[in-house]
Amino acid sequence: MANSNSSPLYERLEHKNTMHKVMEFIILFLLLSLLVYRLLSFSNHGFAWLVAFLCELWFTLYWVITISSKWSFVEYKTYPDRLLQRVAEHELPPVDMFVTTADSELEPPIITLNTVLSLLAVDYPTDKLACYVSDDGCSPLTFYSLVEASKFAELWVPFCKKYNVQVRAPFRYFNNDAIPSSKNSGEFKQEWKTMKDEYMKLNRKIEDAVGKSIPFDLSEDFSLFSNIERNNHPTIIKVVLDKEEGHSNGLPRLVYISREKRPKHPHHSKAGAMNVLTRVSGLMTNAPLMLNVDCDMFANNPSVVLHAMCILLGSNENQNEIAFAQFPQIFYDGLKDDPFGNQMAVIWKYLGHGIQGIQGVFYAGTGCFHRRQVIYGLSPNNGKLGNQELLKTFGNSKELTNSAADALRGETKCPSMLLKSIEAAAYQVASCEYEYGTNWGRKVGWMYGSTTEDILTGLSIHNRGWKSIICTPDQPAFLGCTPTGGPASMTQQKRWATGLLEVLLSKNCPIFGTVFAHLQFRQCLAYLWIFTWGLRSLPETCYAALPAYSIITNTHIFPKTVSTSTFNIGGQGRRLGPPNRKVRQLL
Ligand SMILES: O=c1ccn([C@@H]2O[C@H](COP(=O)(O)OP(=O)(O)O[C@H]3O[C@H](CO)[C@@H](O)[C@H](O)[C@H]3O)[C@@H](O)[C@H]2O)c(=O)[nH]1
Numbered sequence: 001m002a003n004s005n006s007s008p009l010y011e012r013l014e015h016k017n018t019m020h021k022v023m024e025f026i027i028l029f030l031l032l033s034l035l036v037y038r039l040l041s042f043s044n045h046g047f048a049w050l051v052a053f054l055c056e057l058w059f060t061l062y063w064v065i066t067i068s069s070k071w072s073f074v075e076y077k078t079y080p081d082r083l084l085q086r087v088a089e090h091e092l093p094p095v096d097m098f099v100t101t102a103d104s105e106l107e108p109p110i111i112t113l114n115t116v117l118s119l120l121a122v123d124y125p126t127d128k129l130a131c132y133v134s135d136d137g138c139s140p141l142t143f144y145s146l147v148e149a150s151k152f153a154e155l156w157v158p159f160c161k162k163y164n165v166q167v168r169a170p171f172r173y174f175n176n177d178a179i180p181s182s183k184n185s186g187e188f189k190q191e192w193k194t195m196k197d198e199y200m201k202l203n204r205k206i207e208d209a210v211g212k213s214i215p216f217d218l219s220e221d222f223s224l225f226s227n228i229e230r231n232n233h234p235t236i237i238k239v240v241l242d243k244e245e246g247h248s249n250g251l252p253r254l255v256y257i258s259r260e261k262r263p264k265h266p267h268h269s270k271a272g273a274m275n276v277l278t279r280v281s282g283l284m285t286n287a288p289l290m291l292n293v294d295c296d297m298f299a300n301n302p303s304v305v306l307h308a309m310c311i312l313l314g315s316n317e318n319q320n321e322i323a324f325a326q327f328p329q330i331f332y333d334g335l336k337d338d339p340f341g342n343q344m345a346v347i348w349k350y351l352g353h354g355i356q357g358i359q360g361v362f363y364a365g366t367g368c369f370h371r372r373q374v375i376y377g378l379s380p381n382n383g384k385l386g387n388q389e390l391l392k393t394f395g396n397s398k399e400l401t402n403s404a405a406d407a408l409r410g411e412t413k414c415p416s417m418l419l420k421s422i423e424a425a426a427y428q429v430a431s432c433e434y435e436y437g438t439n440w441g442r443k444v445g446w447m448y449g450s451t452t453e454d455i456l457t458g459l460s461i462h463n464r465g466w467k468s469i470i471c472t473p474d475q476p477a478f479l480g481c482t483p484t485g486g487p488a489s490m491t492q493q494k495r496w497a498t499g500l501l502e503v504l505l506s507k508n509c510p511i512f513g514t515v516f517a518h519l520q521f522r523q524c525l526a527y528l529w530i531f532t533w534g535l536r537s538l539p540e541t542c543y544a545a546l547p548a549y550s551i552i553t554n555t556h557i558f559p560k561t562v563s564t565s566t567f568n569i570g571g572q573g574r575r576l577g578p579p580n581r582k583v584r585q586l587l
């Protein structure tokens, strides 16, 4: 048996997919033949023929980019057991976990708190974990839910660990009324029932609080939320669970942050929130690794951090080139056969693993572990920043520049959260004026300039020459919700399409990344594939409209042979146009 100390923490499996490739080339050949045929018979046809040619030219180019992006299919298999045998618990690196929420009506706090609970309960040393929740809605309800969740966590986390519960978001775990049959000891049954009752109580408390204007005692903490407007309020930072206070009972730290917002200052949506989380966590825990999830995406696999560590600690020579480990976005309760394509199965399964053989998967905004150094603008084999440069880059907080310098040097000093100076500095870096004159959103942190800040941030990382890895454990790492069709789906897709086009038509266009930076050519093609995703609708709509146009204008866009069999009724069998007089009589 192989010694697990020398066995790699992950394996890179290359798939040849020969049959797929043959099929893809046959399709390419057919597309090219069609283009040649169109060109050769151009002189005999008019406008419809030209439009058909242009659409097919686009489809062919798109197909070439698709083949290139899917070509080098690579899969990574991770071995958390080996990691635990090789690295002592106290040597594992700390991880800061970020959860973003923005609207307590659209994103119900019960969902957010389930995500937080699932993260607090992951299998990883709790003193190495800190969870930061950003609330862009500045909602007392969200804060209240977190406080209540932190009390429930004191029961829930030990229960999950004791019985090795696999799904640690209680709303999913208790989805089914039946007690899991595999563990039916009397003690387990008893504790399961207690836990379910406690969760139901928590649920009811949150439900009772929803819709009440002032649902809480105006105790000191909640009074901060009185008389504030969502888009016009000072920063609120509250440490909900902390080691030093002695009531955390072996739980990770938990911090609530609602950054300052003022109508005259741009807030940069999620990217702005992520940058505030990065800075505040930099002051409080400064973990070298950062996980971020949307509030509606819970950890579905308790070993998720260990899986990510296998990739990021790695054992291969090039592990230092890996900037982030991305887990696929998978959604629960989807429609059967996914008729609207919400699960994005093609993107994740084929494209995601395909570009893995180039520079690596795109950053998808959620379910991703980043190295703090990379987010701080480091390039592989980068030089060091001077003090002046640090100030210009990270802003005027001395505490933050010091902690950023530590992070860039690869040192992790974990300051105590309760220090008053740190609290003051945290308020400073969360203020809406802090970023002026700094590189936040331009060279460091989450990038500004697109509503799809995720893909833009990932691109800026790949531009610097970093690689990334898609990690797909058998039990999906994260599960989220997604609109299942209808207007909500369309609004979301319109936002994505707009955001992607914003990047394509800006100075961040990946073509510049290939010419002037370190983005590999085929990785650039893969980015073009995704950035032109919204544009695809134009040729597709035109092409779909062409048969109707041909019928109306009595032209045709397909070879004559098709019409012979279809329209022989009139005896002419010449073209695919409106039925002639004889046919009309017959009809
Ligand atoms: O001003 C804002 C707006 C949004 N969010 C949060 O950002 C996340 C994503 O926003 P959402 O409106 O849910 O967008 P989706 O289209 O569902 O999200 C996908 O697309 C986004 C943009 O590409 C990515 O950031 C997400 O990670 C990805 O899941 C959610 O947690 C929000 O709470 C904020 O924190 N502040």
Ligand SMILES: [Mn+2]
Residues within 6 Å of the ligand: 294, 296
């Ligand atoms: Mn969402």
